[in-house]
Amino acid sequence: MKVPVKTIEWLGDRVRLIDQTRLPKEESYLELKDHRAVAAAIRDMQVRGAPAIGVAAAYGIALGALEINTSSRDEFLSRLEKVIETIAATRPTARNLFMAAERMKKAASAPGSVTALKKRLMAEAISIHAAEEAATREISRLGASLINKGDTVLTHCNAGPLATAGYGTALGIIIEAHRQGKGIRVLVDETRPRLQGARLTTWELKAAGVPFRLITDSMAGHFMQRGEVNCVIVGADRIARNGDTANKIGTYTVAVLAYAHQIPFYVAAPFTTFDRNIATGAEIPSEERCAGEVTRIEGQAIAPEGIEVCNPAFDVTPHKYITAIITERGIIREPFGEGIGEVQKIKKSR
């Protein structure tokens, strides 16, 4: 098993990112030299997908640390605080972003000189990246056991290597099941408004040689009604203590459809996506993005000028619609609250 694409790469004094907004037309890379450039790349979704955002944020904070030119520890920490704030303010929903920010902050609280702290922060970012990569490899392996021979799997948005800076969560499982010779097929929701399914998931499945068909989001129900979907797997941006899951807008619709057709609906996410501070999905902050994402596609207007638009980037799927959550520490089923607690203990006892 090898990571199919270098979504994010640390080059010692800069970060290299594949520009996800230009795929599939163009495979181009950005080299970012300061934390503000990383913040902009997250905000503009040149890097997206909760785990990848977490990794980019960690490297962005490491870059921000390198930018601070002082030998005073106090001044360093005060300026680092501002760097972390800038990175954390880019997008509100993905838990991994805040998890990375917290880990980097904690790393900076260790004793030592500014030079030592800078090294420590770099090492911490590299470690966050390595952990996400390892987690997605394990998720892929564990999740593949839930896929049966000949299954047609429906997925929404993109939770592949691009989204995770590793093997992928939902797509990691799909690619692993394919690699195991299960003869699966995939239905890819295009995922308006940003079309991550049409642009990124198709690109990744094509590269991995997995047979797939692209559909519009509005077709998911139709193919379930015809009995042509065996299970659904999606990623997650944040998971509450009770299992309620925020993910790309449209996920809730797919979950309700799967429930109505008695089709298993799986969420795949590394443990960094769980938010222990949040009891239910009602507390997860969402993001309203700009109207132009809906009214224009590839720069072309598809609606009259100046109309009112809604553009929530995420929705919340209540845990009752979720058959299981696939994490790197095990597959969790109802009651999710207990399962998540149990799996959290695994880490503590390690």
Add this chain to the structure above:
Amino acid sequence: MKVPVKTIEWLGDRVRLIDQTRLPKEESYLELKDHRAVAAAIRDMQVRGAPAIGVAAAYGIALGALEINTSSRDEFLSRLEKVIETIAATRPTARNLFMAAERMKKAASAPGSVTALKKRLMAEAISIHAAEEAATREISRLGASLINKGDTVLTHCNAGPLATAGYGTALGIIIEAHRQGKGIRVLVDETRPRLQGARLTTWELKAAGVPFRLITDSMAGHFMQRGEVNCVIVGADRIARNGDTANKIGTYTVAVLAYAHQIPFYVAAPFTTFDRNIATGAEIPSEERCAGEVTRIEGQAIAPEGIEVCNPAFDVTPHKYITAIITERGIIREPFGEGIGEVQKIKKSR
């Protein structure tokens, strides 16, 4: 009440159509002088919406009749048969197309000279158009009684004046409820792949001054979950004897969502949309359209080249998801089979 846009106009020796593929960017009209041009306009969706397709088909057949240069009644009828076949072969789902073809065929079976038959066919097409216009006016009036003050109504695809060559069905009701001062708001599904919601429904609601917000199809569930949708109204392409309804792809998904959230789901359609020959929705033929409608938007590629795509143009909503069907002869509720039969008798006793 006045028809807001002349979707289709008969000019004595040609048909004038608004080109629905160019809206909302451009309000341009086509003047079609022969039946093949009308067939192409239906096939390419320059005219679309089941009732409007029916009216265009009737005029197309009338044009085809005018094209036949013979005084032999037998030759005329034999060549007219081919004209009707060409028109009927354009699209498979909309019942109104076949209803119009049947009515024109019956009109041609009356006694009389070729000249008399040509006049008769023109008169019949004009009468089909007038009947559709009258039916949509009555549907708008009847349906508006189901909308409560302050409601937010969700609609999918376009069932407005453009789709009906009259006042509209789903959108006729919405516009009439607005005109009655009910203070309603509309959520408009963009309706991929052809974006009739984003392009046409917004254009029509804007012209009518009805407050609305455009959403992607994937957002419908989210707004229902938040309690922000009071009812759904859609049009129909064909309705079976038991009430099962074929309509634009994505309608079924909206119906399942409405059912799960206990939100009334209304279908609005003139009686020409009912197919007495079909017991259930399973018998309704659907249409698979070209992959390019999914992989390209406004000529821009949104997915990798050469991938496999599904593009069914319609889905079927089983009657159990439908709260009521609004026709020009009354509002029909479960059991739909009986209701449709009762309403059919109204016509016969007239």
